[in-house]
Amino acid sequence: MSWTDERVEMLKKMWGEGQSASQIAKELGGVTRNAVIGKVHRLGLSNRATAASKPEAKAKAAPKAEARPKAATKPAEPAARAEAEPAAPKPIPARKQIIPAGQPLPPQPSANEISPEALAKVSEIEKKAKKLSLMELTERTCKWPVGDPATENFWFCGLPVQQGKPYCEAHVGVAFQPMSSRRDRRR
DNA sequence: CCCTGATTCGC
């Protein structure tokens, strides 16, 4: 695949929307997230307040740079300048644009609307829960919250999610009640 | 282990 105008447009759009490189790559197809990131940089639209922002990584990310066979970048300025600004005259100190939605948090369930069987199942799996923190949640970890968010006793299930769902099997059971069982739940 | 973006450099 190549970067046609259309694909570049898509890239710009999604990147602007705060989509991750991998998501964009998945959407475009035929490219990896690396390709997307590479393109993003080449297009000059990089910085976008997100997960990883490390100024120091630049200097370190050069394991093979021991001897530069290519062109000695700037003989006039030794290693001291290894991490300076690339060459983009973009004085943009304040950047507050997109606020990615991120992972939508699941709604706190009301216990009185859930079948006893499902509840029992949940109590059981909560023992096996991975007890992940917010940061550790991924697209394939159960995002069911357990405990009181205001206390230390709070974590997310974290078990493997059911394909396409935000929760593990057990929690999907209590999160997505069939209409049939929802009828006359009260009383 | 899952993921994120950043960087380098051979092609």
Added chain:
DNA sequence: GCGAATCAGG
């Protein structure tokens, strides 16, 4: 210009 490999980090 492209993107895999690699790095650094949440």
